Amino acid sequence: MEQKNAKGWLYLLPAIAFLGVFMVYPLVDVFVYSFEEGYNSASQTFFGVGLYNYSYVLHDPYFLQALKNTFLLVIITVPLSTGLALLISVGLSSIQKLKDLFQTIYFLPYVTNTLAVGLVFMILFKRTPYTDGLVNLMLHWFGAGPIDFIDGPHWAKMFVLCFYTIWVVMPFKILILTSALASVNQDYYNAARIDGTSRSRIFFRITLPMISPMLFYLIITGFIGAFKAYSDAVAIFGTDLNAAGMNTMVGYVYDMLYGDSGGYPSYASAAAIILFAIVLTITCINLMVSRKHVHY
């Protein structure tokens, strides 16, 4: 038995070592950092313990900008992408021909490098002295524009960011919803057809309740994902997000840690903890709402 005990732990040793060093210790440490005032990363000294880091972060205009951007992004992209994915999935499940082809195409963004394709989006939207870009060309056909989406007004930049974020998150949502729809027993639809149920009633009274657990799962993961947005923004606006006014909360954390404005792990920690307090709160609210609305 003694030997058995040792063996079990031996097999676990690598996992425990890695998780301990890169997960458990940092988790404790990030709280420690966030309360150490005036931490100097070169000398590794600090001169006080308190809430100053939080207060600094909460008064930092860059952080407030990032907070605002992140909330906008969440509020716009989560409902839009989930709704759009739902529509597409319903359409997809109602056809037979070409279904595989569509599914394959829709999944493509999932396997592409966010940074690389973001560059393509930037080019599509960008206005340079040489060209107005493709999107502006299209706007021109409808008599609008030209708008500088990359270096122009904040709402235009926000639009591009939301557009790209939705483009990136759609594959996962379509995939999950399509398989949720496929798992609904066909008999329910047959029963509804025999009763002469209208399409919209079938959708709202049968389909939606039946897939509601998956829908809520997507909304919750969607919220969490959108709060952690960063790469998408970098892909379109470059690494200096503060200058572009398009920073996100995660971006703020990294910028505090490293780069031109870096070297402040305490501020970064405080910002990271604020971010996760928000995410945790929203997730809890989501769970409470879903418990009320998901019936079985």
Add this chain to the structure above:
Amino acid sequence: MNYDAIEVRTRRRERLRKGFTYFCLVIWALMVLFPFYWMLLSSLKSYSAYNSEYVPRFFTLSPTLQNYTDAFTAVPLARYFLNTLIFTLATTAIMLLVITLAAFAFARLNFRGKDLVFTFFLALMMIPTELVVITNFVTITDWNLRNTFPGLILPSVTSVFYIYLLRENFAQIPDELYYAAKVDGTSDFKYLLRVMLPISRPTMVTITILKVIECWNSYVWPRLITDDANYFLVSNGIQEIRENGFGRENIPAMMAAVVVISVPLILLFLLFRKKIMAGVSRGGTKG
């Protein structure tokens, strides 16, 4: 009741609905495909042709591969590629080893404190990477591992979620097989290699593919930990190219680089389409 009229009306409505559905699906398919088309198209236009198009054209009559040559010569794209390959292979391999051992211990071995540790592991699944990245950055810096492969690789060689996924898979293998092997005098380790891993191959493949995708696209950690272009991965490479390579306006060359970076994963996806989609729906949001 006029049955013929009902029949005709139903059929017409059905056809209309079908048409509309296909129309919408095609629109979204175009939305998805267009960026890919545009990057391919731009990468085939010559520098001067691209820049002389004030109104962008949707096709090109004189495609050139010059941009691809530029992508590999003017910037160290091949090096980024090689780095990413090393990073991806090493991370995935080490991770598979670590999680297999751990999953085996949880699924098959009995030792004191197992349930407690497992619960603790599950709790760790909820910790977002963004929260621990700060300390990890400091740790790796303190260990003088910045701009090295170990520094890139080490923090991402464990995944609690994959341990969990694999453990569930291992646990489904009937106990009888294990006892039969014990009677034959097979050691635990041999049993793991000869019986459990082959049976769990589909899950192993799924995990491998998901991890490869994750590694290939990882950006944040490599960006923090490398500032020497010799250690850039493709994501950082593309960012570097964008900000400093080629001179700002050589967009066709940039697009060529983007195409080269995108192709491996798209090929992987087309080859393992069913497996990847099943794997992703079983567990994994992007990032």
Add this chain to the structure above:
Amino acid sequence: MKVVLEHLTKSFPSRNKKVKEPVIAVNDFSFEIPDGELIGLLGPSGCGKSTMLNLICGLQTPTSGKIYFGEDDVTNLPPENRGVGLVFQNYALYPHLTVLQNILFPLQNLKGAARPSKEEMMNKALDAARLVQIERLLERKPSEMSGGQQQRVAIARALVKRPRVLLLDEPLSNLDARLRLQTREEIRRIQRETGITTVFVTHDQEEAMSISDRIVVMKAGLLQQIGKPQEVYDDPVNLFVAKFLGTPPINVFEGEVRNGLLYIGENSVLQAPGAPDRKVWIGVRPEGFLPEQAGPLRCTLSGVEVMGRDISVVASHPACSAAAIRAIISAESAVDPKAETVRFALKPNKVHVFDRESEERLRIELK
């Protein structure tokens, strides 16, 4: 409502890419269901009976042929315009709705002039619930009920719109044995009370025999026989129908007609005056055996099971196509359980003769 099927055929394109021939689920099917009858559609699994049901209710449209409800041609009409009620094998109750909401659901689909007021809907739903005796469960969710109760809710939901035709797909297959007996009586009662023409599909012949006014026996998409249960049992048209009906099943022997006599092996068991010589299958119902000291059919005795009123004798005979013969005889008859052999005489009206090749019934007079 009378239901008439005329030369109904349904074929599906083959799923197997190498075989181009379509799969024919229902093949040139014609019959008429008289108004107000309870019809049992009977056949082994995969014989096309579910396809048949889907054709009648309109979930599928036939490849050729016609379906009439009364005088109306409903062949290509969508299901909601046919006025049918369908009870699914797994009941298909909406899990997120209560019993009452489930029953109300079809009524709430109605539009315009056909749509009853809230009060009327409630009354209709309560009527339906009362009919199937679930009025005390109205606030429950399907997951909180037993299989039998769910079945009743499903029937209530199918009946609430007063359909012209009620269809039930394997209504008893998901219930345990005790509930099955009870529920089939229930279905019978409900059908009687409402007088709605009802078709139910089953693979269980006992179920079909016990409650149907008429049974329709199917095999591989083809109609085998249609008639009152007792008629079909007593007078099967072919070996398949004979074998499919009855528990214990009919005993089948290899046999021969020779010189006006019916032989099983070398035992001449009955007289068949005037019948031409040929090889045949001989089917003997379990109740067709009479134990007799000098009976012509000599079998090896394997066992005797006393079942109260009756005795079941298990025996074997080299010419029998099954390993064991099962005979049901009355308890008064004396069979020595320890004897090695048992001899039977056969009751002519319980013996059916079929052609060896075509397996069609041979109308031979037996004595």
